[in-house]
Amino acid sequence: MIRLSKKGLLPLMCLSLLGFGMSKPSEESTYVIVTGGARGSLAPCGCTKPMTGGLKRMANMVRELKSRYNGAIWIDAGDITNAPGRQSELKVETYAQVMGELGVDVYAITPSERALGEGIILSMKSLAKGIPLDPTERDSVSVKGLKIAVDIPGLPHSEADIIISRDPNHRDLNATTIFPSGGAAQANGTLVSPGEALRGLVLLRFLGGELKESRAIPLEPRVADDAQATRAYNSYLNRLNAERLAxxxxxxxxxxxxxxxxxxxxxxxxxxxxxxxxxxxxxxxxxxxxxxxxxxxxxxxxxxxxxxxxxxxxxxxxxxxxxxxxxxxxxxxxxxxxxxxxxxxxxxxxxxxxxxxxxxxxxxxxxxxxxxxxx
Ligand code: HEC
Ligand code: HEC
Ligand code: HEC
Ligand code: HEC
Incomplete structure (x- = not known):
């Protein structure tokens, strides 16, 4: 038996064993990874076992998927926090740091982050490095032949809807929309969104601008913690202590x-x-x-x-x-x-x-x- 919870390494060939393998990486396809919806929970609290989710496992999985599906686009749907306050600011910076270290391509800035003020948005942008999407500034971008847009829902705590369509710049009726929390749909089938509290992520395969396959990948305990994200998370805990937030x-x-x-x-x-x-x-x-x-x-x-x-x-x-x-x-x-x-x-x-x-x-x-x- 292959042990997957061993620190650091999740062998590539195990992806299919875990039940989230897609068909073999295909040259012409474009792969898209969608994360989001941490809602203040960067790590599972551990009150009960097992618990799914968390930034550390998310980072490991993103890293694996990016290396398996070379050139995969990583989009984050935002909604990192669940409350105002300093602790949420630290969470946003920690999350953004991990996005930056692993190379997020596009990320949404949602009302949860906006509510923390311009200073944190600036800090987030400098840490995350990818392309921020926020309807108040810019709501779409073209990456590798796909147009990626975000719709920010009115609700205060909800990830952005991600709309992926064919380039060039028009709102394609066949666009794939990934709705926040609880499923998404389009002509080609149903998707599951990353959902609340980072409990999973979504992997999509596009061919010629059309969605061909989708998988919801739960972040179960057998997904090991990413070492770099663990360092970021530990320094978040240290900052909680240093700033005496409690x-x-x-x-x-x-x-x-x-x-x-x-x-x-x-x-x-x-x-x-x-x-x-x-x-x-x-x-x-x-x-x-x-x-x-x-x-x-x-x-x-x-x-x-x-x-x-x-x-x-x-x-x-x-x-x-x-x-x-x-x-x-x-x-x-x-x-x-x-x-x-x-x-x-x-x-x-x-x-x-x-x-x-x-x-x-x-x-x-x-x-x-x-x-x-x-x-
Ligand atoms: C996890 C929750 C919980 C904790 C902790 C707890 N209790 Fe209770 N206690 C209850 C419940 C529920 C009842 C039964 C319902 C009631 O009488 O209110 C109860 C009943 C009681 C009763 C009997 C009341 C009656 O009407 O007969 C007393 C006295 C009492 N608790 C004292 C204590 C003391 C002293 C402690 C700490 C040493 C304690 N409890 C800790 C939940 C708790
Ligand atoms: C909403 C209330 C609540 C919050 C908030 C909460 N806990 Fe808990 N925690 C519990 C309860 C209830 C249990 C007992 C669960 C059970 O045995 O069913 C528990 C148990 C635990 C345990 C023991 C698990 C075991 O295996 O015995 C750990 C560790 C723990 N919590 C850590 C945390 C951490 C870390 C946080 C913050 C990130 C946290 N908890 C926040 C309610 C909470
Ligand atoms: C203030 C929050 C809180 C309340 C209220 C509360 N619990 Fe708990 N409970 C916890 C936490 C936290 C733990 C885990 C403690 C630990 O392991 O450190 C826990 C653990 C337990 C455990 C031990 C779990 C195990 O299987 O060993 C039992 C049993 C339990 N609670 C029963 C109750 C009951 C019954 C009530 C209501 C009468 C209650 N609790 C109310 C927070 C709470
Ligand atoms: C000096 C003694 C004394 C102390 C100290 C004391 N109690 Fe009591 N408690 C009583 C008596 C006596 C009753 C019964 C009251 C009655 O029936 O009129 C009682 C009743 C209760 C009841 C049943 C509900 C009620 O009010 O009748 C609960 C619950 C309770 N006590 C909890 C506690 C808890 C929790 C503490 C500690 C914070 C505590 N008690 C400290 C004497 C005490």
Whole structure:
């Protein structure tokens, strides 16, 4: 058996074994690789295994496809981020750096990136090096006999539609449109778009300006991480730390937290169950994967990150878990005067705020509650 997850190398001949091989590279054909739709998730969080997607695998796959299909055109459909703020700026720069290092040909600038301001767009352009398409400036370009255009959808978080048609410059009725999220179509068949959170990419083969073949290629764990993209991603993590972004998160004044250990004396049974559970070391878990200073991760892995009284990276030992109060709510008042300050009932809905379809797809309330039941 050929191991594909070995660092660095994905043997070319394995492409077909993986189920995304196209017919043999053909001289006359033009191959197009479409990526996009990271939506703020440059790497799978790893909350559950296996998870598809991520910039590191994407880079490896693009590199392999470009070398297999010599001269393949790489188009990125944008929508790199999912929120305003400094962390998103760092994500855009990291993504653009990888596009530049691997040689993106054309990339869309979508409202997600625009929203971060002109400075970041400039930085993105200098890092990515390829041809930016943005309807406010230029919405199409001709590459290797194909006209590539973008349509930016009105929605704030969506990749660009990519329209590929025959040169010369007119909007071909037979154009292939790659729609964001959830499939694309044209006369020649249905395509699957790269989709949300970089979980895959799309490979197309054109002949004489017409789409002949298309494949959606999921970025599964067996696709190894690209070494160069890994370096870019690690320096992104270092920048999160260096800029202390987790300390700068905006927080509410609401919520007085007591900490799980203050509940023990009155609720020994609950405490016994709790401190044995995986919840009680959730920040430790983040630390082990070097994400303990990542604002994207801390909220679900700690107590009260949204409030000034909750977890803070400045005091990383306090509230460094999914604690009693992650479920029962801030309880300092209750711990002081339990009869006067009653807590609300908690149910499945609370669990689902962290155990989402992405982070915990196998979550089943009855089964999971049994594991941590404490009453
Ligand atoms: C929406 C809430 C949420 C966010 C955000 C989140 N996690 Fe998690 N994480 C979870 C949940 C829930 C689990 C437990 C999943 C399960 O066992 O079903 C988990 C488990 C994990 C685990 C343990 C997996 C294992 O094999 O035991 C790791 C590692 C992890 N998360 C890393 C991260 C990182 C890194 C980030 C940020 C990039 C992150 N998480 C962001 C909710 C979240
Ligand atoms: C604040 C976010 C959050 C809430 C709310 C939450 N969890 Fe979790 N849960 C996590 C995280 C994060 C982990 C992974 C911890 C780790 O491994 O470090 C986890 C892990 C677990 C595990 C261990 C997984 C395993 O199989 O070992 C169980 C069981 C669990 N949660 C059940 C529940 C139940 C039931 C609820 C609701 C009553 C709930 N959780 C509410 C974040 C949360
Ligand atoms: C000084 C003792 C004491 C401490 C400390 C304490 N509790 Fe309680 N708790 C009680 C008592 C007594 C009740 C029962 C109240 C009643 O039935 O009137 C209770 C009830 C509860 C309930 C059931 C809902 C309710 O309000 O009746 C929850 C949940 C709870 N406590 C959680 C916590 C958590 C979480 C902490 C730690 C932050 C905590 N308690 C700290 C004494 C305490
Ligand atoms: C993962 C979420 C979660 C965590 C963590 C958690 N609880 Fe609970 N707790 C629940 C749920 C769900 C119930 C059952 C529904 C209810 O009574 O609200 C419950 C029930 C209780 C009850 C019984 C309430 C009653 O009416 O009988 C007490 C007391 C309690 N928890 C205290 C604690 C204490 C103390 C801790 C920490 C040592 C803790 N819980 C940690 C989710 C959690």
């Amino acid at each position: 300390e700068k998160v905006l927080r509410t004044d609401k919520g007085r937290f007591a900490g799980s250990s203050s509940c023990t004396k009155c609720h020994p049974t609950a405490a016994k169950v709790h401190f044995k559970s995986a919840h009680s070391h959730a920040i430790e878990t983040l630390k082990s994967v070097k994400h303990d200073n990542d604002p994207d991760c801390i909220s679900c892995h700690s107590v009260g990150f949204e409030a000034k009284g909750g977890y803070s990276p400045l005091q990383p030992k306090k509230f460094a878990e999914v604690g009693c109060e992650s479920c029962h709510g801030a309880s300092a008042d209750h711990a002081a005067k339990p009869k006067q300050f009653k807590l609300q009932k908690v149910g499945e809905k609370k669990c689902l705020s962290c155990h989402t379809t992405r982070t915990s797809p196998a979550f089943n309330f009855v089964k999971n509650w049994t594991k941590i039941k404490h009453r």
